[in-house]
Each structure stands twice: as C-alpha cells, then as structure tokens.
Amino acid sequence: MTIAIRRPGMIAALLFGAACAASFTSAAHAQDTEPPTFLDKQLARLDLGITGVGEFSKTTNGPNYLNQTVTLKPSNTLGYMGTVGYSKSPWVGGEFNFQNIRYTDNFTLANTATTPANQNSQNIAIQTNVIELSAGYLIRPAHTFYGIQPYASAGLGAMDFRPTPGGGQGLPHEGVRSFYYTVGGEELVTTHFGLRGGIRQTFYLQPDFFQNFLRNSNHSYTIQPYAGFFIRF
Incomplete structure (x- = not known):
C-alpha cells in the first residue's frame, strides 16, 4: 500500500x-x-592590438642658413604601439594608432670650408620622446596563407617631438604631419586572442625644434618592424 x-x-x-x-x-x-544585436555586430568587427616596435630612421643632411652642413642621425631604438582596428568587410576598414618611442637626435654641424685647416664640426645630441597619433584605411583580404591572415593599411597622422627634461637641451617640442603604410600578418590562437607582426614605414619632415641653425628642410622616414598580440571582441 x-x-x-x-x-x-x-x-x-x-x-x-x-x-x-x-x-x-x-x-x-x-x-x-x-540573431546578434547591432552592438554585437560592431564589437565583432573590433580588435585591440599592442605591439613592440623597432625604430630605424634615415640619416639626412643639407645646408642651414649659415651654409653649414646639418646632418641628423637619429639613434635606433625600441618603442610600443597601440592599435584599434575596425573591419566592416575584407576590403573596408579603418584603424587608429598611438605610438610612443624615445631616441636621441644626433645633429652634426660642419662648415663648408675647402681647406682642412678651416674645417670644424659641432655635435649636438637631443634626447627626444616621440608621440605619434594616426588614422588610416585598413584591408584584410579574405584569403589566408598557411593560416596567416594578411592585412595592409595606410593613412595620415601627426608626430610630436618632445625633448626630454634631462637630455633635451631645454628645446621646445615640435609637431609635424606624417604619412604611413603598414603590411603584416596575423593569426588567431584562440577565439579572441591572436598574434601579429609586420613592417611599418612613416614619412615626415625632420624636426629642427624651431632652431634655424638645425634646419635643413629635409624629409625623412623611419622603418619599423613590429610584433605583438591582439584581442578580438
């Protein structure tokens, strides 16, 4: 029961x-x-990257207003770059970059005397912190190569050359316009985390820190190999 x-x-x-x-x-x-919401779709198109950057700049020279030859040879160094990327489709996208690098601008001033006895030179080292802000057009072709996703970008920006308090000779900071392009490759390791690397080149008017005797009005460029990681939302 x-x-x-x-x-x-x-x-x-x-x-x-x-x-x-x-x-x-x-x-x-x-x-x-x-179905994903509008916010979900936008987040899926975003990625945030942090990379270490090598800095190798062109040496330039030319006459100043005193008819001295001004040679600028920036030192090679390392820095870092943060990038926010947005890809609507493989061929439509954009990016914003922030870069911070410190190196020494080595100026040499030499007169143009024809006889060795009258030739002399002066060396000036200016330790500089360079901040770059830039934005550009980004493409990520649909096809991968051996699992690597290629990408390329190009755009415009601004570079702020800031002499450091300790080694900047008391000079003022100077801003210049810049143009850059980037080619690289990346691979997702997990759903939201990946690795990337590439090379970047930036073109700009070399700084003179508003000193006439340092001005030779030359354009310069840097070559920047980089590697790091990114997070995709």
Whole structure:
C-alpha cells in the first residue's frame, strides 16, 4: 500500500523535473539561436592590438642658413604601439594608432670650408620622446596563407617631438604631419586572442625644434618592424 502511493508521486516528480529541464534547454537554445544585436555586430568587427616596435630612421643632411652642413642621425631604438582596428568587410576598414618611442637626435654641424685647416664640426645630441597619433584605411583580404591572415593599411597622422627634461637641451617640442603604410600578418590562437607582426614605414619632415641653425628642410622616414598580440571582441 505504501509503495503504491509513493510510486505515482515519484513518477510525477520525475515528469515535472523533465518538463523543467526541457523548458530550460529550449530557452537556452532559443538564446543561442537569437540573431546578434547591432552592438554585437560592431564589437565583432573590433580588435585591440599592442605591439613592440623597432625604430630605424634615415640619416639626412643639407645646408642651414649659415651654409653649414646639418646632418641628423637619429639613434635606433625600441618603442610600443597601440592599435584599434575596425573591419566592416575584407576590403573596408579603418584603424587608429598611438605610438610612443624615445631616441636621441644626433645633429652634426660642419662648415663648408675647402681647406682642412678651416674645417670644424659641432655635435649636438637631443634626447627626444616621440608621440605619434594616426588614422588610416585598413584591408584584410579574405584569403589566408598557411593560416596567416594578411592585412595592409595606410593613412595620415601627426608626430610630436618632445625633448626630454634631462637630455633635451631645454628645446621646445615640435609637431609635424606624417604619412604611413603598414603590411603584416596575423593569426588567431584562440577565439579572441591572436598574434601579429609586420613592417611599418612613416614619412615626415625632420624636426629642427624651431632652431634655424638645425634646419635643413629635409624629409625623412623611419622603418619599423613590429610584433605583438591582439584581442578580438
């Protein structure tokens, strides 16, 4: 008698539990199959990258207003760059870059005397912190090569040359316009984390820190190999 009463109760409890589980599974499945929202779509197109950058700059020379030959040879160094990328499609995208690099601008001033006895030179070293802000057009072709996703970008920016308090000779900071292009490759290691590397070149008017005797009005460029990681939302 006791068994006959408990068995229907147990069966009812099991049926109730199964119904609850089925309802929960259906609700979860419905959530999984819901179309992504506008915000979800935009976040899926974004990525944030942090890379280490090598800095190798061109040496330039030319006459100043005193007819001295001004040679500028920046030192080679390392820095870092942060990038926010947005890709609507493989051929439509954009990026914003922030870069911070410190190196020494080595100026040499030499007169143009024709006789060795009258030739002399002066060396001036200016330790400089360079901040670059830039924005450009970004493409990521649909095809990969051995699992590597290629990409390329080009754009415009501004570079702020800031002499440091300790080694900047007390000179003022100077801003110049710049143009850059980048080619590289990247690979997702997990769903949201990947590695990237490439090379970047930036063109700009070399700084003179508003000193006429340092001005030779030459354009220069830097070549920057880089490597780092990125996070995709």
